[in-house]
Amino acid sequence: MPRELAPAELAEATRHHLVYSIGKTPDAAKLSDWRLALSRAIRDRIVDPWVATTRHVYAHDLKRVYYLSMEFLIGRLIEDAVNNLGLEPAAREALASLGVDFDAAMLDEPDAALGNGGLGRLAACFLDSMSTLGIAAHGYGIRYDHGLFRQSFRDGWQIEDAEDWLAQSHPWEFERTEAVWPIGFGGEVTTRDGRPRWEPAETVLAAAYDTPIPGWQGRWVNTLRLWSAKPTKIFDLEPFNRGDYMAAAAPAVLAQTISRVLYPDDTTPQGKELRLKQEYFFTAASLRDLMRRFFSDHDDAGLLPSRVAIQLNDTHPAIAGPELVRILMDERGLGFDEAFAIARGTLHYTNHTLMPEALEKWPAELMARVLPRHMQIIERMDAAHAAEMRAAGRPRPDSVGCIRDGEVRMGDLSFIAARRVNGVSALHTDLMRRTVFRDLHALHPDRIVNQTNGVTPRRWLRSCNPKLSAVITEAAGEGWEADLDRLAALGPLAGDAAFRERVMAAKQANKRHLADWIGATCGLTVDPGAMFDVQIKRIHEYKRQLMNVLELAALWNEMRRDPGAPVPPRVRIFGGKAAPGYAMAKAIIKLINDIGRTINADPAMKGRLAVVYPPNYNVTMAERLIPAADLSEQISTAGMEASGTGNMKLAMNGALTIGTMDGANVEIHEAVGADNIFIFGLDAEDVSRLRAEGYDPGAHVARSGRLSEVVAQIRAGVFSDGDGERHRAVADNLTGHDWFMVAADFDTYWDAQRRVDAAWADPNGWARKAVLNIAPMGRFSSDRTIRGYARDVWQVTPQF
Template sequence: MPKDTLTLPTATAFADDVLSHLRVTLAKRASGATRHDWRVALSLAIRDRVVEPWLASVDRTYAANGKRVYYLSLEFLIGRLIEDVTINLGLEDVAREAMESLGQDYQSLVAEEPDAALGNGGLGRLAACFMDSLSTLGIPAHGYGIRYEHGLFEQHFKGGVQIETAEAWLAEHHVWEFERPEVRYDIGFGGHVDYDAEGRATWHPAEEVIAQGYDTPTVGWQAAWVNTLRLWAAKPIVHFDLEAFNRGDFIGATASEALARTLSRVLYPDDTTEQGRTLRLKQEYFFVAASLRDLLRRHLFEGHALSELPDHVAIQLNDTHPALAGPELIRLLVDEHGMAFAEAMRTARACLGYTNHTLLPEALERWSEGLMKQVLPRHYAIICLLNMESLDETGIAILENGSVKMGELAFFMAHKVNGVSALHTELVKETLFADLHRSYPDRIVNQTNGVTPRRWIHSANPALSSLITETIGEGWVSDLERLRELEPHVGTASFDEAFAVAKRANKARLSDWVARETGMALDPDAMFDIQIKRIHEYKRQLLNILETVALWNEIRDDPNGGWTPRVKIFGGKAAPGYVMAKSIIRLINDVAETVNADPVTRHLLRVVYPENYNVSMAERLIPACDLSEQISTAGKEASGTGNMKLSLNGALTVGTLDGANVEIREHVGAENFFLFGLTADEVGARRTRPGHARAAIEASPRLKRVLGQIANGLFSGGEARYGDILGMLWDTDYFLVTADFDSYYDIQRQIDVAYRDRAEWTRKAALQTARMGWFSSDRTIAGYAKDIWGAKSLL
């Protein structure tokens, strides 16, 4: 739908809609309305504008009688929606003017909206970008996940230590969703399986909950298409056991409700305990089972035969979390619909695609056979049959040493398996699934990740977005490769000056926010050096903070050495049970406290670590970034999407040849990328050398000095609290922080010199934006549709 055909209300009419919701929906007068009331009324007035295109998209999907995409993901990190939806509706100017006419500041209401706590990091944000692109391209799709009551967790620091508290995003009604009480499925766990004389199985679960759907519309660009994100909340079969209550068993009376709420309460429960592992397995089955029943119901409602399922259904597994979709779809087809096992396996396989997101063995889930048999006895029996099929076809076991290997299960049950960057896909073929790849040489394909330009430049960076539109015109937001049209303008005085002004405005805005949040004053003219991502050893925030200490030492040794002022900004959470990652967080905060208090260096070096990194914080940090830290151990990052967002917004990258860094460097030019460190092949070779970590430290006086300072408690009040980090670095250092330290330190000093030539830095930064159009999630989704799903746009 072309933008000029969109029917937009006047600001006056829209203000009337807001007032109507304030009065009729919230029963409030304008004179007594709180900021919360105004935000809810604004959200509902915007949501009203989504309903008609949403229903029209549903009608066109049914009329087309074609294929739908079902995207199964344990995370959907959608962030705040007011700004996202208004921009896709073309309504942002109208909404801003309307709220100003009502005496309300539109931007402050946007900022007050809670972030939906439905994800952790890149995996969930990728799923949200993909849903945006599916709608923008007009491909009929449902996203399926869990409606977490508390999500991951809210991060706070106490004495530098990460403290996790419950995220309360659903403490108030989520105004963007539509509750679907009629969409309910009974989901069972445990129990036993009976077999009749012909071998037909009947599963008798020991406990059951209800999965109820909640729908959030996902609006594409200019509202030409709207898809559905359906999230499942667990509800009890029996809300309250009155008989137990009357017996005095007050706790037992609510046991069913407690079980149900636990299932959809928290994302990634700590799985270091047996109870945590059981809950996590139940969660994964809960959302997969509800989603498959829902899509089968829709398929049968349309009058299709189950044998036609692959013609109408494409199911994408976002990592291994939904890997139970294979056994569950077979169970539904065999046990509930009478299909033969061999046909059910072929049918399920033709529907399923599997995206692998990691080369880390610990991230490829394994469940003990005992736990699987206890929680899902029928599925365990099906997995045993699939294991025999896999051994017959490939010689590869799905069951091994008492464990169910979920990566192998997902691979075996998918007709296509994709990596998420060119390097990652090759490593999946060569290392992770080498044996399976030899058996199915055409199954693995590459789909390099992308990010939505609607959220990550047009909405998050209006200053740069306006400059782009003024320079090349409209249309680039839905055709990001048009950014190449900027390149002839890069290097001209007028464009480069405007680009620099936009960047500095974003840095000033971030500085103001940091001052409000932390009381720390930042200089917007300093280099803003940013590393934002999940805290994990392979992402090497540790390498960054060790180099920070080394830089601090050098500045103290020579305060008048012509140093380039830097602000080091970290953002990210560590999993509650990940002890080493939490130690790294504490070290970063300890170093920050010392460095920021040093009168000799604090005008040249600051370290900032804001609490509770989320989508909204990313939208502040990314447009303000000068230097993007993408420093993972080569061969460990599957792709990354933060690297794309930062580069798209004009940040230069310092990084290893890992994940999508390889392709980013190819697109922006090697001369515009700060490369350091070992390659993936060199990483493998270095690990085989006995004592490689100790040798690297001994060969680097600068690093040895830093480690000695940490060991002596310089950053921890004399307390020797980092024995775990130091022991790992001296003894094993699997992620090769020590091996890459000197290379990293040296490239950072080259970056210091490069940043001092501000005109040349601005030119290189502008080229990042001009050359990053290929990394749109629209391009990625078009690739999935063509190579994996066989799905077509209905626009």
């Protein structure tokens, strides 16, 4: 634990940085200058434990974990630093003494959106937990110039603008000019001295930027190393001197494209190629970097599996398999068999989706053109795997193989190159064994293991919900933030009225705070006494925001028909972005906004039903919404949501879940008990059976009076100023196709919502359920998840 820091000392350090790092005087400083100065002052506190951690790891030759991920959705780092170092009171007082508002300064940091959703946020939670548990780890990813786009609504349609988190200097990172690796693309493979030699046609530089990641109480500090693409040559002087400035700048611009944006649209061939290059770029740079570190201490490549564990977060870094084999063969002179065996002892792969369209595939032609040597190695790895299976008397069926139908299958490649393959919830892992990887699982029955996701309680409880945290500390004592099973102490208090009141008072205060923010940002007045019903996640058909908004419209119909019906007041809140190229998801956003506008404009709904959809949902907005939520919507089509992590964050903050038996909902149901969760709908087996039998959505719509009415209203333009065409694609899809079975689940969802209404009508009962949701959440801490990876996957021992 770093030395205690007095507020006066921190104020002095902040003032010093303001002048000497930022170059401003207090009288001229803006809020961002103060925030940058404070960040520097805090960063200074992290550097010593960072150095100490590095020394410790070298001195004890600890086995290292490398987490390779295209996404790290870290959000604001000042928050993690202040919170994990226990500096909030000191920082608050220090800034106050300098005449600066601490809360405003915290909110001034741009939200680093280097990710899309669950997968990227999971990586960020894992970084926090690996540092908290004292595991020698590095995160490796891309330092995108522009993270996930900024969302706004124009007439209810989603508009995307480039995000600009680096517009101000980023105070947490250290540029490492010594860690720069050339990364090649294209070209050809020749043979020299009997060894294959890849001669790339094009080379860009991967330049390292390090961000220290302090764990709880700053006992251990790991590194997040992000790569930025730079040209090998800044510009061509010759065309420049000729006055052709465009030609002079072209090489630099092209090189920098690689780390320019998160998720370039890959519906064009150029976009596809860029994405493959991004994946190879960061994977190759990371492997070079970690191999240098390994060989600085060891001569024998055979030791790699015992000293290093590499985790591939999804298939995005799957090229790590062939790249590692290439390094060992072409650069270190090992034979193929030995190189492949080493790779298979070192690499591990996490699968995050069963949806076949989301498992990456690359045209073999593209792979061979961009990475010709890797293509040869992939063929060889695949052939070796097939031969091995034949020799073992378990020949591979045709459904298995890294190259099929002219495409390179990154799922199969990751599987055959990994020592362990894990799913992210019990149900998902079970389905992996039975569906996408059925044949590979039969060949390697020990390879697939489950590691249910988790979330860091430091950020998702302690930092975002200080009021509830104070109540928890009273009940469970200090230190629960790093030992979340201690929340179990709350269970027996669920029957204690005074305790329940304290929990609900914290919730109420958070709701008032959110209501003020909604008023200020959306111009809507909402009643903090109403039920806050929240669905926050990427907009995707399988997550079924559509079902939510259809039920909302049906509820509106019911409330208008029967104005005296005892329906508790609700505020239904949506948050989320649609991928720019995903037309149906964008159409659903527009429908939500149209239905929302209609309901909010109905005077009869005042104080009874309101719809809120603030634009640009991100980590910071999640931190506002989650502590104030009463109801958590987790309503995906069963079998589609690999795990979910928002479901865990919301339950941890005392929201009750309405959901299907999907992903980690199944484990949440088990943990909180059937009385404290609202489960409805088809389960995963029902879904596949219904699909196999031939699902007829039109029949389901016809059978449901409520749903039919809403569909007819949509078609009549009731929510779209009389324009019946506007939402036609959504309505047609629902009645004619409905792959995600909204129509089949609609009525049971409606019934579940009415059970929610009934439960809400009993405030004591609701409060009891809320407490019984928080109490068993220890198992959803990412510390528990990381201990599982350490034990079952990486074979490392946490220091703490």
